[in-house]
Amino acid sequence: MRWTDRGAVTVEAALALCSLTVAAALAVGGIGAAAASVRCTDAARELVRLAARGEPDRGRAVAARLAPSGARIELEVRGDEAIGEVTAAPLRLLPVHVSGRAVAVLEPGAALGQVTGGGP
Numbered sequence: 001m002r003w004t005d006r007g008a009v010t011v012e013a014a015l016a017l018c019s020l021t022v023a024a025a026l027a028v029g030g031i032g033a034a035a036a037s038v039r040c041t042d043a044a045r046e047l048v049r050l051a052a053r054g055e056p057d058r059g060r061a062v063a064a065r066l067a068p069s070g071a072r073i074e075l076e077v078r079g080d081e082a083i084g085e086v087t088a089a090p091l092r093l094l095p096v097h098v099s100g101r102a103v104a105v106l107e108p109g110a111a112l113g114q115v116t117g118g119g120p
Helices: 003-052 056-066
Strands: 072-078 081-088 098-105
Touching: 003 056, 003 072, 003 081, 003 098, 056 072, 056 081
Parallel strands: none
Antiparallel strands: 072 081, 081 098
């Protein structure tokens, strides 16, 4: 094997390792984004469940614990429905956002005056 052949093999190996690193980083990022999406959905579900019972403040507190850090938590009431949406950016380096949304019907005894829109 000549010296130039060994140099070509080294460059090819370096490119292969870089490609594998990028592929692994994308796979880990995708798994992280999927996990964040599930956490957002769980947080939104708990938010509207508690709001439908007349406990919107407790719902926001529970949603903030379940959601990824830095998530935006919104609760809105339209008629007899509580609508919650939790949005987060799982990959801070990329402009990617995941969200979860849930809807619940207010229970007959729920205090409608306590449930308002807004974040945490």
